[in-house]
Amino acid sequence: MRRRGLLALVVVSLVIVAAALVALVVDSRRVTGSPQATGQAYLDAWAAENLAEMRKLVASPPPDFLDQHRRLSTDLQILSIRLTPGAVVRRSEQSADMPFDGARQIGELGQWRFSSVLHLAVRDGGWKVVWTPDTLHPGLAANERLRMTEIPVPGTDLLTRQGKPLPHDSGAERYFQDLTGKVDDLYVDPPTGWAIEAVSSTGKSRRLVVFRQAAVRTFRTTLDWWTQAAAARAMDGIADPAAIVAVRPSTGEVLAVADRLPGQGAFYKPYPPGAAFERLGQEAEEFGFGGKLKSGLGGVCGTVRRAGVGDAPGADAIGRNSVRATPLCMALAAAAVQNGTWRPPRLMSEDAVGRLETDGRPKPRKLPPQVLAPLRSMMTAVVTDGTAAPSGLPEGVSGTTGTAPAASGQDHAWFVGYRGDLAFAVLVEHGGAGAAAPIAARFLDAL
Structure with missing residues (x-):
């Protein structure tokens, strides 16, 4: 009997111990709160700048947790922060992620948007935020701090x-x-x-x-949006380097510079102008040749050196040999023929150009009537009955074509002309005869 009583006592004790262990295991699986609730509470405390409450929700916060947040707010001049939680993604029974979007209102920068993730895990029977510097701002390393600088x-x-x-x-x-x-x-x-x-x-x-x-x-600037767009689209599909420069004869304003030449060639790289220069030769200086163009952005016009021996005078007269001109220079020459006065180009107001070009700008120059009349007649005839007639140029255009030899490959092609208070030059590198006038026609048709 005594043995039975002892056995019963042992059995009862084992049952009590087992029950206690089961209860302990069950209690360990009881986790207070949820990742959604903890994440939302953390973001709410962050937006309210309640750093003490934020710290309570963090698992093992670093000793300088509060200082890191205060320093960031001071360094970046943060006025406020808005945080919007996303849907929680469960990684396991005891871990989850909550993506969120943020917007800091910063004194000098205005609103700065960012996106990040709160990492959450079960610690000590409850859901906590697993905090790293990356939580403060995405991509921030442990040894880094953010600061604002003026540059x-x-x-x-x-x-x-x-x-x-x-x-x-x-x-x-x-x-x-x-x-x-x-x-x-x-x-x-x-x-x-x-x-x-x-x-x-x-x-x-x-x-x-x-x-x-x-x-x-x-x-x-002086560039006209519609003229610039027409010039750019006129060159679409052209395989060779090319440029169109358009100016206003009455003012010298540059209305368009669509330049697909190497090295900003429309302003800075003189080319042989060929026949486009012919009965301009004797009045070259009146058209700006030999000098710099003080447009506010610089530029060069071209060169005409005195002819040497042999056939050099004839070659110079038709824009070859020693003659060189930029598309800008040739557009200004056409403008001078149209208006009767050569004017220096400009890309901004006269006042602004004057402030930039402190050593002064060249004065407008009137062309002699005896030079203008034959030039205008010739340029009209080229379009109506001459080499540019088949190019489809619209009515009212006067101009002249030209080709000039290149160091290698096909000749360069020119078309220089005017219509109303618009003068222009088209250059196609290695385009060959007749390549420039159809581009001019597309340009003018688009205006």
């Missing part, structure tokens, strides 16, 4: 005369890039922008996180 930037947004950006693939982009720096020189205050950098603890490693350019000033 110099191009501060002028150049526009066409209508206040619009350049047309797509216009061929004037390189000119606008160069002109931006010159226009910036007109202003006393240097343009700046704001950037946020990630800087290592040693200060030796820096990487750009985000950049926001400050509000820029706008500056209208």
Whole structure:
């Protein structure tokens, strides 16, 4: 009997111990809260700048948890933060991720949007945020801090005369890039922008996180959006390097520069003008040859050296041998024929050009009537009955064709002309005879 009682006591004890173990296991599986609730509470506390509450929701927060958040807010001048949670993704029974979108309102940058993820896990019977510097901002390493810095930037947004950006693939982009720096020189205050950098603890490693350019000033050039677009589209599909320059004869304003020549050739690379230069030769200086063009962006007109021996005088007279001209120069020559006065080109207002070209600009020059009359007659005849007649040029156009030998390959092709208060030059490198006038026709038809 005594043995039975002892056995019963042992059995009862084992049952009690087993029950206790089962209860302990069941309690261990009871997790308070949910990843959704913890993640939402953390984001709410973050948006309210309740750092103490945020710290309570973090598993094993670093000793400087509060300092890291305060330093970020101070360094970036954060005025407020808005956080929007996404749907929780369960990774396992005890881990989950909550993606979220954020928007920091920063003093100098304005609104800075970012996207990140809260990593959550079960710790000590409840859901907690597993915090790293990456939680503070995506991509931030443990040894980095974010800081804002002011950096110099191009501060002028150049526009066409209508206040619009350049047309797509216009061929004037390189000119606008160069002109931006010159226009910036007109202003006393240097343009700046704001950037946020990630800087290592040693200060030796820096990487750009985000950049926001400050509000820029706008500056209208003389380029006409419609004329520029027509010039650019007229050259679409042309395999050879080419350029169209258009100017306003009455003012010298550059209305279009669609340049697909190497090295901004429309302004800076003189070519033999061929027959497009013929009865201009004797009045070359009156058309700007031999000097620099002070347009606000520079440019050269061309050269006419005195002929040497043999057939050099004849070659010069038809735009070969020592004669060289840029498309800009030839457009100005056509403008002078149309208007009766050669005017220096400009890409901006007279006042702005005057401030940039401090050593002065050449004065307009009237052409002698005895030179103008035969030139106008010849240029009209070329279009109506001459070499340009088959090109489909619209009514009212006067102009002249030309070809000039290249160092290798086919001749360069020119067409130079005017219609109303518009003068232009078309050059096609190695285009061969007759290549330029049809491009001029497409250009004019699109206006």
